[in-house]
Amino acid sequence: MRSFSFFERFSKAFQDYPSLSRIIVVSTISGGGLIAYSEANGTNGVVETGIRKKKVVLLGTGWAGTSFLKNLNNSQYEVQVISPRNYFAFTPLLPSVTCGTVEARSVVEPIRNIGRKNVDTSYLEAECFKIDPASKKVFCRSKQGVSNGKKEFSVDYDYLVIATGAQSNTFNIPGVEENCHFLKEVEDAQGIRKTVIDSFEKASLPELSDEERKRILHFVVVGGGPTGVEFAAELHDFVTEDLVTLYPKAKDLVRITLLEAADHILTMFDKRITEFAEAKFNRDGIDVKLGSMVTKVNDKDISAKTKGGEVSTIPYGMIVWSTGIGTRPVIKDFMKQIGQGNRRALATDEWLRVEGCDNIYALGDCATINQRKVMEDVSAIFSKADKDNSGTLTLKEFQEAMDDICVRYPQVELYLKSKRMRGIADLLKAAEADDGSKKNIELKIEEFKSALSQVDSQVKFLPATAQVAAQQGTYLAKCFDRMEECEKNPEGPIRMRGEGRHRFRPFRYRHLGSFAPLGGEQTAAELPGDWVSIGHSSQWLWYSVYASKQVSWRTRVLVVSDWMRRFIFGRDSSSI
Amino acid sequence: MRSFSFFERFSKAFQDYPSLSRIIVVSTISGGGLIAYSEANGTNGVVETGIRKKKVVLLGTGWAGTSFLKNLNNSQYEVQVISPRNYFAFTPLLPSVTCGTVEARSVVEPIRNIGRKNVDTSYLEAECFKIDPASKKVFCRSKQGVSNGKKEFSVDYDYLVIATGAQSNTFNIPGVEENCHFLKEVEDAQGIRKTVIDSFEKASLPELSDEERKRILHFVVVGGGPTGVEFAAELHDFVTEDLVTLYPKAKDLVRITLLEAADHILTMFDKRITEFAEAKFNRDGIDVKLGSMVTKVNDKDISAKTKGGEVSTIPYGMIVWSTGIGTRPVIKDFMKQIGQGNRRALATDEWLRVEGCDNIYALGDCATINQRKVMEDVSAIFSKADKDNSGTLTLKEFQEAMDDICVRYPQVELYLKSKRMRGIADLLKAAEADDGSKKNIELKIEEFKSALSQVDSQVKFLPATAQVAAQQGTYLAKCFDRMEECEKNPEGPIRMRGEGRHRFRPFRYRHLGSFAPLGGEQTAAELPGDWVSIGHSSQWLWYSVYASKQVSWRTRVLVVSDWMRRFIFGRDSSSI
Secondary structure, three states: OHHHHHHHHHHHHHHHOHHHHHHHOOOOOOOOOOOOOOOOOOOOOEOOOOOEOEEEEEEOOOHHHHHHHHHOOOOOEEEEEEEOOOEEEOHHHHHHHHOOOOOHHHHEEEHHHOOOOOOEEEEEEOEEEEEEOOOOEEEEEOOOOOEOOEOEEEEEOOEEEEOOOOEEOOOOOOOHHHHOEOOOOHHHHHHHHHHHHHHHHHHOOOOOOHHHHHHHOEEEEEOOOHHHHHHHHHHHHHHHHHHHHHOHHHOOOOEEEEEEOOOOOOOOOOHHHHHHHHHHHHHHOOEEEEOOEEEEEOOOEEEEEOOOOOEEEEEOOEEEEOOOEEOOHHHHHHHHHOOOOOOOOEEEOOOOEEOOOOOEEEOHHHEEEOOOOOOOOHHHHHHHHOOOOOOOEEHHHHHHHHHHHHHHOHHHHHHHHHOOOOOHHHHHHHHHHHHOOOOOOEEOHHHHHHHHOOHHHHOOOOOOOHHHHHHHHHHHHHHHHOHHHHHHOOOOOEOOOOOOEOOOOOOOOOOOOEEEEEEOOEEEEEEOOOEEEEEHHHHHHHHHHHHHOOOOHHHHHHHHHHHHHHHHHOOOOOOO | OHHHHHHHHHHHHHHHOHHHHHHHOOOOOOOOOOOOOOOOOOOOOEOOOOOEOEEEEEEOOOHHHHHHHHHOOOOOEEEEEEEOOOEEEOHHHHHHHHOOOOOHHHHEEEHHHOOOOOOEEEEEEOEEEEEEOOOOEEEEEOOOOOEOOEOEEEEEOOEEEEOOOOEEOOOOOOOHHHHOEOOOOHHHHHHHHHHHHHHHHHHOOOOOOHHHHHHHOEEEEEOOOHHHHHHHHHHHHHHHHHHHHHOHHHHHOOEEEEEOOOOOOOOOOOHHHHHHHHHHHHHHOOEEEOOOEEEEEOOOEEEEEOOOOOEEEEEOOEEEEOOOEEOOHHHHHHHHHOOOOOOOOEEEOOOOEEOOOOOEEEOHHHEEEOOOOOOOOHHHHHHHHOOOOOOOEEHHHHHHHHHHHHHHOHHHHHHHHHOOOOOHHHHHHHHHHHHOOOOOOEEOHHHHHHHHOOHHHHOOOOOOOHHHHHHHHHHHHHHHHOHHHHHHOOOOOEOOOOOOEOOOOOOOOOOOOEEEEEEOOEEEEEEOOOEEEEEHHHHHHHHHHHHHOOOOHHHHHHHHHHHHHHHHHOOOOOOO
16 A cells, blocks of 8 residues: 555645646646546445436447546446456557557556546456347456356446447458458557567578568558558667667668558648658658559468559568558447448447437447538528528528537538638628629528538548547546536537527537657657648657656656667567 | 667766666665677678687577676687577566566566677577587577478587576476466566456456355465565565555455475575565465475366375466476487486586586586585595505695695585584594594595595585576686686696696585565565575665666666556556
8 A cells, every 4th residue: 555655645746736747758738647546335336325326338448438437527427347458558659569669568557547536437357249229238248257157248337338449440351360460459569569579580590591581571561541650660760770780680681661552641641741751761761652452461472453453462571451440340230230230430429429329429439420411400590590580580690590500510610711701791791692692681591501501511520530539538528427417507509400408519629730750750740720840849749748648647657768768778679 | 870879878877987876776786787789790600810710509598598698708609599588587576577566578688689799699589409419410490480381490519508497397287287377487477467467357247256256366376485485475465555456346355375385485595584484474364385285286276285185175266386497308308318318407517518418518407517426536536635655645635635625526615614624634633533543644545535424415406596597607608718728727626537637617606695575575585694684674685686687777777667666656457
């Protein structure tokens, strides 16, 4: 217990003097971390006042689930977390783990350490394989036998929060599953690290032809997204900074190839970043093959087709497959049950509620928000705004309704921004101009429809990133916290197709920027407001942000000390 | 390359100001570490002068092999290291790794980082499975296919240094191999750590009876030696300091049992230490069952027989088997070839040369030194000492020969010490007293034999410890360094059965003390001169010694920061 109280004192010091936290990393963007030890109090879900607690079952301990758990702060709930991983992993650092820049254990935090003291939380190490919304049950399987070899059990819920994430997508290309490494879990990163070292050891064995050695030391990365690019860059640094001193003969044999089906890498970033990354990889000797679609993988070679239809087969030693995400079987099965069978991810409304289900929420990579179109509701919107039921809308009436419309349909705001309009008057003017008439103060429904006809083009799907998942988790936790309060005093926008107001404002994503580390202590950063920065200064920004975003003080200290260790001693190449 | 030069500067700072090293750990007993990067220079074993380098094949990267490699400092040799592990592991910290007090990666150092720059060293990741002394070849197998699925190859040697260590001994008890964890390799420690966490997760699953939960959380340690005792203590600390806060329900269910076949634990230590350890374990609630001989292990229970013959069967969740060491198959096979088939370990002479072989050396746990008995050589000793060939020995003649005798037969010195004799005169007096006669200045051969008849009782086998292996490695490296020089100017004792002197002084073990950590920041230390210390101060001595004994600055910094991390944040319980 001594160590625990020591920690508490330590933690308190940082809370009392928040500026301390900024000493550790040059500057932190978001302050401190939170750890609270969950202690099951054995009340079996009944609070002392006699009211039964609502049982929230949370599936998954990734970004979305952990962020939900960390922010939920209402003792009315009893949370049952179910996940095959008893820890949260800081996945943006996984590419660093593959080469030992950061240790695997530095990026994980036991899920039992996360969550507030006043929320009764427990955890089960199991995988949910079936969701039954009718009986409000989830069916789970433990990888360890529970009793008498039985491995399955069911758990009841009042609210279900699905945050199981996604899995790697092989696009059903033959041989990928068997021969490629993925990079989604901590174990994947550890496996890649071991395989890289094994490859160097293997290439050092006697009785091998030079051709064979070259094959063994040919590392192929499939997918030019941020993960694939960062892994290729990390591997290049690991080889040139650390491994060539230990394996001097490997220097001229090792080769890294990046295969990307599109015409450029990092297509989700600004063009300047893409160009810089391609040029840097070119200088570094990383062979970027654009427009290469993988068609088949064997145990020793990989076949890719160019856009011209040419198929080339290249021998490889190791492949890392990082092309995007696919749906987990449990989610596929659940989608079939609720009539969403033809989708890639669970459809939710803007409040993260799974469409067609009661008390089931989905967030993170396993879900997408189905943003309601303005044109679907346009008649309802018109009649809500037309308070005096005159059949026409005055500018004043429209302006009064606009706040609610913008909250409910964020595409309206985006449309105004994208057209550089200052407000609703401009929107109307634009529509009127089309009409040819001028200074029309009363608006008929057709004119109203015409003014809004283009706004739905601005509906955007959110990317499958940690940032989105974490914001969704926080949002949902805040909703849960104030469920009762907002039932009485709803704070959302007016219901267009019903009476009263929505309980909560819909989820709104705030993009804080994204990074693409490119190796050699250089990082590309794209920040809000089209601000692009590339180079060593962005690398320091990256260090600061990633250190500050750690889920606990323990992982923060470990990650920073890993970076320092790497600067001083380099990366370790022991094959463990 | 930047990181490398940074390290060099860092390392230099410590060499220039050796007192700095003492800042890191309160006090260090042995100073600095050594890292030199081996760079194969591609001369294929031919030095520039045209003389062919002697090829030394070193099998094993444990304590003995690493210490040999680290100390060898003669560019005449070309060293080929062969081992299935491409790293050296600081094994005394393995019990700490089992519970995450220290991380696995903090106790390993790549073997390619060890060894001096001027010695041409290369490494092969393979396991030797056959030694052929006739053709001077070793046959090796790589766990990875070399070429066309072929996994075997052979390597020639001029000198062979066998330091393959030993394996865990199951005493052929049924079920041990299949159901128990061993604790010899880093992977074993990692496996134990994962199993401990898995057990706690498993016991938290629903639909289990309390009896079943108790079984899952019953940890059994077999073997009351230093490793078993330290593991039991570490596990107890891990459970009480860290796990019970995260798994509050497990508190009353978890149980640790230590089974020991002898009448006491830590029998190799002073009685005071044994008593203290048994009392402390008793207070801690660790169930120590003495005189319990394991007879059978099933997948869920373990059977043990007491000395009275009573057999009891107890259910368990996890067993760690730490009862002693057995012979590796390759050594068994080699012993058969050279006529040592009925032994437990390779017999060497006092210069670590394998008996009956040319240019083959063995050290560490795979070998034992066959100390020559005085009584075997007694006639030769007498005639060597009798310089004037008078048939009798004067006290002066005896005293002159005594230095060589004591070096060649260390048991003589031990005998004198154990009988509290000051010198040879006392020895003779004692013999004379038995004889009944007094003041006999001339000694006949029978009297000489009688005086020395008891000394061979003092021949001691060295324990299979890291300390012995490391000293042997250093000794052998020094011998190799001065092979030519000592050929010309031998510095060993007089050859009793031949002409001239031995090239080197025989290996002599210097016991520097041993530790037995007992948990709760308490350690028992037994230091030379029968000095016994138990408690918190010894724990700090333990920290200092173990930090100072690290093979590199990297592991030293990592181990110390792991200890600090544990003090502040406790141990991590993520199941990775």
